[in-house]
Amino acid sequence: MKQRSLTLVPQAASKKRLIRIARRRQKNAKELTDQADQQIEKLLIRRFDRLVSVRRFIFIWVALFGLLFLATVVQIRGLSPHYQSLQPVPGGLYSEGLVGSFTNANPLYAVSSADSAVSKLVFSGLFRYDNNNKLVGDLAHTWQVSPDGKHYTVNLRQGISWHDNQPFTADDVVFTYQTIANVQALSYLYSSWQGITITKHDNQTVIFDLPNALASFPYALTNGIIPKHLLEEIPVSQLRSAQFNTEPVGTGPFKWKLVQVEGVSTTDRRQTVNLTAYDDYHLGRPKLDGFSIITFNDEKNMTQAFNDQTINAMSGLESVPSELINQVEVYATPLNAEVMTFFNMSRPIVSDVSVRRALVSGVNRAVLTTLSSHPGSLVHSPLIKGQLGFDPSIRQLPYNPDQANQLLDQAGWVKGPDGDRYKAGQPLVISLSTQDTPTYTATAKFLQSEWSKLGVRTDVRFYPSDELQSNVIAGHDYDTLLYGISVGVDPDVFAYWHSSQASISSQGRLNLSEYQSKAADQSLEAGRTRLDPALRATKYQAFLQSWVNDAPALALYRPNFIYISRNLVFNYQRQAANSGVDRFYNVHNWMIRQERQNLE
Structure with a gap:
């Protein structure tokens, strides 16, 4: 028993020692924990309030910086009008709508508004008209005329290339005009080139030899030039239908890209001719990247496309649609043209000069300026103000209804009880043919009303443009014709x-009154063959006087060409124009985009 108790004592002592060690370690751990807590409190918790203060400080400075930045932006915006402004810049695609259809871009055949527009954008002529409607060089650099007025020498610009990168030379010019002069080519320009010889002097010089002096000849050199290297192998008689005409290659500011056709019926048919800027254009790369001509069947569809923002502009309208007034940019350019009522002197009633003079003096033409939103100026003779030879003192009979009635009485046309005039039991009835458009319609009805006051019954007949041209004008099938003619810059009418x-055999038969006067013929012949401006002006006096006395037509007004765009078209500048297509004289400088830039 003693032995067993002795063995238990050491075990108990060891256990107590382990307990003391564990308690000591627990105490040390607690002390370490307390120290850690103290350090955390000292290093983090106690500094947290300071961190919040620092964050507030940083936030205040950031806020101040933001306010300063905003103030600077506001100040810059406020001051920018003083040193910056919106300026036109290059770029962008432009689309123009017109009524008609595209068929042929070849300048030898391009007559319709759509064809001539595309042709003008793709091709260049020897000469073109500037902003003041003066003739200046295009493909031509300079030109000279011989003292007798029969020989013209044209010097071409150097370094010009066709859109297919082939060089432009005198060969192309000779080929163009020789083709025009070939009757088999069927070009509408044919009659102007009979008897003229075209020769190549060298690669940059062309000589034109005329059978007679012709002062207006340079104005015949504004049509587009076509490439010989692409067309010389095509028989002349087949040129009018050549594929080239709808896939043209020119030297103009824009290159052909493609044509797209939409719509099945004729009423909703739409053609889009897409052109792209020609980088090597001789007057500088166009500012616009591309130009599209979009054709429509009628003005209603075109106006709808404009309202839908499908097109940028509309051309060829006689007036601004009422719903667009004061919402669009309108460019009204006076045309070197005259709207007249032509009296067909081959018809019995208007063959009488007294009747014609009565019809002239019985119209109060001042009212015409109220019939359109953009009325043209009144004209009084076959030449317009500003033309060489124009004489303001020689003008047609003024408005005088009493004189008009006396003239009809003298001619044997007597008023009946119903107010109408009769002669030998036959009423005084004349037909008036014109185009079915708002302005022509209003003018025709006005003339009908004015002449009815004299006892003249007027049968007004309206026609679509194509029908008027092909059926009425071509055959001179009218008593009177309300129509516009282009007189151009030169007084050669x-x-x-x-x-x-x-004569029915004449090219175009453009003497719409069938006017015949020896005095007028001699004056016209003399005026066109004199080079001296003063002498030319003198020669035309006899023609003007004969025209006023014979009254072959009633001169009405000088029309405007109306161009409508949604926004400004920068550099669209025309003081006057000979035709609507002249709007493109500086199309390479047109711009539609704007950016804010510093003032210089």
Whole structure:
């Protein structure tokens, strides 16, 4: 028993020692924990309030910086109008709508508004008209005329290339005009080139030899030039239907890209001719990246496309649609043209000069300026103000209804109880043919009303443009015709008033009154063959006087070409124009985009 108790004592002592060690370690751990807590409190908790203060400090400075930045932006914006402004810049695609259809871009055949527009954008001529409607060089650099007025030498610009990168030379010019002069080509320009010899002097020089002096000849050199290297192998008789005409290659500011056709029926048919800027254009790369001509069947569809923002602009309208007034940019350019009522002197009633003079003096033309939103100026003779030879003292009969009635009485046309005039039991009835458009319609009805006051009954007949041209004008099938003619810059109006141009065999038969006067013929012939401006002006006096006395037509007004765009078209500048297509004279400088830039 003693032995067993002795063995238990050491075990108990060892256990107590382990307990003391564990308690000591627990105490040390607690002390370490307390120390850690003290350090955390000292290093983190106690500094937390300071951190919050620092964050507030940083936030205040960031806020102040933001306010300063905003103030600077506001100040810059406020001051920018003083040193910056919106300026036009290059770039962008432009689309123009017009009524008609595209069929042929070849300048030898392009007559319609759509064809001539595309042709003008793709091709260049030897000459073009500037902003003041003066003739300046295009493909031509300089030109000279011989003292006798029969020989013209044209020097071409160097370094010009066709859109297919082939060089442009005198060969192309000779080829163009020799083709025009070939009757088999069927070009509408044919009659102007009979008897003229075109020769190449060298690669940059062309000589034109005329059978007679012609002062207006340079104005015949504005049509587009076509490439010999692409067309010389095509028989002349087949040129009118060549594929080239709908896939043209020119030297103009824009290159052909493609044509797209939409719509099945004729009423909703739409053609889009897409052109792209020609980088190597000789007057500088166009500012616009591309130009599209979009054709429509009628003005209603075109206006709808404009309202839908499908197109940028509309051309060829006679007036601004009422819903667009004061919402669009309108460019009204006076045309070197005249709207007249032509009296067909081959018809019995208006063959009497007294009747014609009565119809002239019985119209109060001042009212015409109220019939359109953009009325043209009144005209009084076959030449317009500003043309060489124009004489303001020589003008047609003024408005005088009493004189008009006396003239009809003298001609044997007596008023009946119903107010109408009769002669040998036959009423005084004349037909008036014109185009079915708002302005022509209003003008025709106005003339009908004015003449009815004299006892003249007027049968007004309206036609679509194509039908008027092909069925009425071509055959001179009218008593009177309300129509517009382009007189151009030069006073050579031989084609409209010389008796030779009344013949059915004449090209175009443009003497719409079938006017015949020896005095007028001699004056017109003399005026076009003199180079001295003063002498030319003198020669035209006899023609003007004969025209006023014979009254072959009633001169009405000088029309405007109306161009409508949604926004400003920068550099669209025309003081006057000979035709609507002249709007493109500086199309390479047109711009539609704007950016804010510093003032210089």
